[in-house]
Amino acid sequence: MIARAPIVAVTLRGLLDRKRFWLMVALAAVPVLLMAMAVAFSDQPVEPEDFDTAVISLVLPLIALVFGTSAIGSELDEGTIVYLLTKPVRRLRIVLAKVLVAAALTAALVVPATLLTGLVATLGGSDVLAAGAAYALATALGGTAYVVIFLAVSTFTRWALAVGLVYVLLWEGILADLLPGTGQFSVRQATLGVARELADEPIPSGAIGLEQGLISLAIFIIGGIAIATWRMSRYQVRGGD
Amino acid sequence: MSEQRHSSTITVEHASRWYGDVVAVNDISFTVDGGVTGLLGPNGAGKTTLLHMIAGLMAPSAGSIRIDDHATWRRPPVYRRVGLVPERESVYPYLSGREFVRLNAELHHLPDAVAATGRAIDMVDLADAAERKVGTYSKGMRQRIKVAAALVHDPPVLVLDEPFNGMDPRQRLHMFGLLRQMAAEGRTILLSSHILEEVERIADSVLVIYAGRLAAAGDFRSIRRLMTDRPHTFLLRSSDDRRLGSMLLTEGCVFGIELDGAGLRVRTSDYGEFTRRMPSVVRDAGIRLFELRPTDDSLESVFGYLVGR
Numbered sequence: 001m002i003a004r005a006p007i008v009a010v011t012l013r014g015l016l017d018r019k020r021f022w023l024m025v026a027l028a029a030v031p032v033l034l035m036a037m038a039v040a041f042s043d044q045p046v047e048p049e050d051f052d053t054a055v056i057s058l059v060l061p062l063i064a065l066v067f068g069t070s071a072i073g074s075e076l077d078e079g080t081i082v083y084l085l086t087k088p089v090r091r092l093r094i095v096l097a098k099v100l101v102a103a104a105l106t107a108a109l110v111v112p113a114t115l116l117t118g119l120v121a122t123l124g125g126s127d128v129l130a131a132g133a134a135y136a137l138a139t140a141l142g143g144t145a146y147v148v149i150f151l152a153v154s155t156f157t158r159w160a161l162a163v164g165l166v167y168v169l170l171w172e173g174i175l176a177d178l179l180p181g182t183g184q185f186s187v188r189q190a191t192l193g194v195a196r197e198l199a200d201e202p203i204p205s206g207a208i209g210l211e212q213g214l215i216s217l218a219i220f221i222i223g224g225i226a227i228a229t230w231r232m233s234r235y236q237v238r239g240g241d
Numbered sequence: 242m243s244e245q246r247h248s249s250t251i252t253v254e255h256a257s258r259w260y261g262d263v264v265a266v267n268d269i270s271f272t273v274d275g276g277v278t279g280l281l282g283p284n285g286a287g288k289t290t291l292l293h294m295i296a297g298l299m300a301p302s303a304g305s306i307r308i309d310d311h312a313t314w315r316r317p318p319v320y321r322r323v324g325l326v327p328e329r330e331s332v333y334p335y336l337s338g339r340e341f342v343r344l345n346a347e348l349h350h351l352p353d354a355v356a357a358t359g360r361a362i363d364m365v366d367l368a369d370a371a372e373r374k375v376g377t378y379s380k381g382m383r384q385r386i387k388v389a390a391a392l393v394h395d396p397p398v399l400v401l402d403e404p405f406n407g408m409d410p411r412q413r414l415h416m417f418g419l420l421r422q423m424a425a426e427g428r429t430i431l432l433s434s435h436i437l438e439e440v441e442r443i444a445d446s447v448l449v450i451y452a453g454r455l456a457a458a459g460d461f462r463s464i465r466r467l468m469t470d471r472p473h474t475f476l477l478r479s480s481d482d483r484r485l486g487s488m489l490l491t492e493g494c495v496f497g498i499e500l501d502g503a504g505l506r507v508r509t510s511d512y513g514e515f516t517r518r519m520p521s522v523v524r525d526a527g528i529r530l531f532e533l534r535p536t537d538d539s540l541e542s543v544f545g546y547l548v549g550r
Contacts, residue, residue: 014335087317088317
């Protein structure tokens, strides 16, 4: 298990070995169940935008928040980070390994959940299978951006989970919708921009499209990795005495 | 891992570290060469802060810290030459002991990580428990697996923070032997402890730290003598405290007495002379001695004296 990519391996073990992983699996199943209920009990056809409500607005950021803040934050809290920091390993490599695992786990749960949600809707008579695939691809990108942001926050504060929740619920959930021109600063809006264009949907006026969305996500990912690496290269392990 | 090697040097020059208004380490300078050096001090003295600075896990607020002329702060390559056993017990609980040591070996890019892992585990005598999850280990076993992880890359410098915590007497003896053998091979070993007897049994030289300051440094025996020969206060209870007090005042090694409700307090400048003279003084006076005990023999008072010297 601890082979050529030891940081990836130990991070994966840490994130898979706890109850929270199964909690995230349950969370990823929620949109599928909601869609099944909608298909069973509603006559309204499912629209591609429903993927936003079902997956992108809450499930995606919550799963990314848990994996993103745990990947490095739990090692900082528990003190095991010392075993990584006292090695001749570049801090960028530590951060990249952590991002890779957290983003892959997030995608491993959210992408199938989005595809299944689309499949359930299609079985119910709505033609959203292709849109589901487009949204699934976008959630993989958006999930990576969320993970990087939350991981970077966790290198600054042990309250990263709370900070991330405030960002998701307050900024992404309310303010970024209300304030025009703030879409570039919202992972959700950027993810939606990518998904809509891939799904061949019209872009609402004022919303960002594929190009702007990809640029925003790239800035979030590259900037977040740079900040986390800068922070880890200066991280000081305080002594107990 | 048995060849004699050229030993490494840890150099600490005017190092200080403060957190806001709190000074944890205050203008400390010393060098440590091959052999075992004990960093002795009570809890809260600044030992862990100092070791973290030496291990490059914390920046000194002032001064410099080097290992073989290489600064340790923000220099990951220095870890090829350093093994650290941190004080905190936290070890990945979901890894087996072998996986944990192998993780450290892989992070050091060792060409044969499997063999190095096996060697390190054998050295700390944990082969029987190596396949068990670390989360199921006792405190002493966790300490030993941390030592195995620290020496898996055969570093010339070992920094150990309270390494004997939680070990039973047999495990301690084994660890003493292992560290002595590693020191004999030319390694530079710096270990902290708040227990005088631990340091006495293993260290060739000692650094005494108290309230963030270096109170004494050098050969263990001379430091030990310094600790023993400091002024002492004894509390005595006898069949005639007043008469015993006046007789003791004629002894050259006694420079003060005080009679209070608890008994007779005697201040002496020479611990050895006083304890040698006491029986004959009491016998000659025909006084019965009920109690004789030092009142300031705690490590705190010893360290406080060394700092105030």
